[in-house]
Amino acid sequence: MRTHLLGLAAFVALGLAYPVLFPSALTIAITILLFVGWATAWDVLGGWAGQVSLGHAAFVGLGAYFVAIGVTEYGLAPWWSALLGMAVAAALAFAWGWLTFGLRGPYFTLSTIAFAEILRLVAINEGWLTGGATGVFIMTLPEPFGLDLFDRQTQYWLALGFAVLVIGIVVALSRGRFGYALRAVREDEDAAMAAGIDPKRTKLKAFMLSGALTALGGGLYGIVLSFLEPHVMFYLLLSVQIALTAIIGGRGTIWGPAAGAMVLIGSGEVFRTTFAEANLLIYGVLILVIVLFAPRGLVGEATRRAIRRRYAKRAQS
Amino acid sequence: MPSALRAEGLTVRFGGNVAVSDVSLALAPGEILGLIGPNGAGKTTLFNALTGYVTPESGRVSLFDRDITRLAPHERARAGCGRTFQTERPFEELTVLENVLVAAFLHEPRRSGAERLARETLEQVGLGDRADQPAGDLNLARRRRLELAKALATRPRVIFLDEVMAGLNPPALREMIAFVSELSRKGLAVLMVEHIMEAIVELSDHVIVMASGAKIAEGAPEAVMRDERVIEAYLGTD
Numbered sequence: 001m002r003t004h005l006l007g008l009a010a011f012v013a014l015g016l017a018y019p020v021l022f023p024s025a026l027t028i029a030i031t032i033l034l035f036v037g038w039a040t041a042w043d044v045l046g047g048w049a050g051q052v053s054l055g056h057a058a059f060v061g062l063g064a065y066f067v068a069i070g071v072t073e074y075g076l077a078p079w080w081s082a083l084l085g086m087a088v089a090a091a092l093a094f095a096w097g098w099l100t101f102g103l104r105g106p107y108f109t110l111s112t113i114a115f116a117e118i119l120r121l122v123a124i125n126e127g128w129l130t131g132g133a134t135g136v137f138i139m140t141l142p143e144p145f146g147l148d149l150f151d152r153q154t155q156y157w158l159a160l161g162f163a164v165l166v167i168g169i170v171v172a173l174s175r176g177r178f179g180y181a182l183r184a185v186r187e188d189e190d191a192a193m194a195a196g197i198d199p200k201r202t203k204l205k206a207f208m209l210s211g212a213l214t215a216l217g218g219g220l221y222g223i224v225l226s227f228l229e230p231h232v233m234f235y236l237l238l239s240v241q242i243a244l245t246a247i248i249g250g251r252g253t254i255w256g257p258a259a260g261a262m263v264l265i266g267s268g269e270v271f272r273t274t275f276a277e278a279n280l281l282i283y284g285v286l287i288l289v290i291v292l293f294a295p296r297g298l299v300g301e302a303t304r305r306a307i308r309r310r311y312a313k314r315a316q317s
Numbered sequence: 318m319p320s321a322l323r324a325e326g327l328t329v330r331f332g333g334n335v336a337v338s339d340v341s342l343a344l345a346p347g348e349i350l351g352l353i354g355p356n357g358a359g360k361t362t363l364f365n366a367l368t369g370y371v372t373p374e375s376g377r378v379s380l381f382d383r384d385i386t387r388l389a390p391h392e393r394a395r396a397g398c399g400r401t402f403q404t405e406r407p408f409e410e411l412t413v414l415e416n417v418l419v420a421a422f423l424h425e426p427r428r429s430g431a432e433r434l435a436r437e438t439l440e441q442v443g444l445g446d447r448a449d450q451p452a453g454d455l456n457l458a459r460r461r462r463l464e465l466a467k468a469l470a471t472r473p474r475v476i477f478l479d480e481v482m483a484g485l486n487p488p489a490l491r492e493m494i495a496f497v498s499e500l501s502r503k504g505l506a507v508l509m510v511e512h513i514m515e516a517i518v519e520l521s522d523h524v525i526v527m528a529s530g531a532k533i534a535e536g537a538p539e540a541v542m543r544d545e546r547v548i549e550a551y552l553g554t555d
Contacts, residue, residue: 311450
């Protein structure tokens with residue numbers, strides 16, 4: 001626990017120092033922070049509860065669209081519509097989980113692709129609400145306490161707050177009853193039931209929390225882009241990227257998804273600017289190398305080794 | 318004295334096959350009931366029907382006079398059924414302590430209380446010095462003890478032991494027998510499926526013999542072992 005709180009403090013310190021050190025590179029940092037939050041939120045379901053979702057773009061899209069439509073159509077302040085988006089994301093996660101958590105193995109994963117795809121089609125076809133395939137522009141935003149939400153600096157602080165909030169929640173739950181129920185369900189549902197844990201209820205709670213937090217980041221993403229279209233917001237590639245970030249970093253670890261976001265999104269940006277055409281190839285090779293040599297993810301391998309080493313040392317002494 | 322566990326007319330059918338046929342049993346607090354029979358007799362299915370992992374076609378199960386027939390496994394665990402699994406199932410990615418913590422959280426929602434209970438339970442089964450080891454690294458005998466610790470940490474009133482003695486070397490077997498005997502002395506009702514006759518004879522107050530899904534004999538261990546039908550079921554007839 002103390003290590004994780006120290007880690008969180010270090011993360012915040014880094015986040016506070018960054019805009020001073022690299023004031024001209026805020027956009028990439030915002031993207032990384034959003035992915036830190038999304039991948040960590042994804043991991044509550046995908047890593048801790050072991051239910052891999054390839055539909056988390058649906059929650060990103062929900063959050064973004066709620067904020068955008070709230071502002072443009074109803075004059076609703078973005079924080080209220082973000083909360084509303086989170087509530088709707090949780091409700092949809094509940095409904096979807098209720099229907100599909102009977103499915104084991106890859107079927108749940110496949111169903112989540114369909115889930116995001118349904119929302120994408122709704123966003124395209126219900127033009128009266130969503131602007132259809134053309135999308136929605138956010139032209140004006142309120143200025144709480146005189147803060148300009150279109151300003152990159154402001155957006156950076158919000159993104160940092162989002163990432164810290166999500167990691168903080170995971171740190172808090174990792175040591176408690178719910179965190180252990182999640183891991184037990186992931187490892188063995190029958191054995192979890194023998195310990196009095198209701199697997200379906202546990203997975204539903206994880207899905208709802210994961211979806212709601214992802215939607216919160218989605219609302220922020222909508223503001224950052226200030227232009228939303230269904231093909232970006234509900235896109236399968238975004239879902240895959242969120243899942244991949246968490247998996248590469250280390251599923252079911254507190255810092256894995258964050259590390260994954262920094263490595264993948266950060267290196268993706270570096271590769272794009274330095275290798276031009278070859279960047280996707282190099283990106284692919286990087287992912288391959290990590291998967292081959294660290295199948296539990298970067299942080300996953302490191303912590304497992306640390307646990308073994310610590311135990312071995314204690315056993316000797 | 319009320320029955321800790323009572324089953325009446327339990328029948329379990331898989332498709333056309335009757336796996337358990339009209340089995341009744343009763344178990345008092347502090348009593349040890351041994352369940353034996355040749356492979357395929359339906360012992361594990363009966364076990365699963367009692368703990369909620371298999372839905373019986375007919376019959377009822379009650380725990381201290383509370384009807385639990387319709388309860389799911391996790392609800393039965395909350396009601397006081399603790400069980401081990403025949404193929405022991407540690408949560409491999411968790412440490413030994415964390416494995417027991419999962420179960421300890423059932424009645425101790427706070428981390429500090431749950432951790433205290435988990436450590437006590439580990440001491441009780443003799444795994445105190447293994448708390449920080451990854452559970453996947455334990456050997457067979459220690460995995461069995463971990464299974465027991467996980468079941469005990471849910472503070473059960475009836476404990477179901479599914480072949481916890483199998484594959485243990487003689488000293489480990491003696492320890493396990495002493496341990497189970499100690500549990501019943503503390504008032505826990507014990508139902509055990511076991512192939513090791515030494516353990517059955519020494520521990521059981523009462524034995525039920527199953528063959529082809531049905532109860533074929535019941536009584537004190539020595540008497541049951543001499544029963545014609547039991548010998549026939551185990552050895553076959555010429």
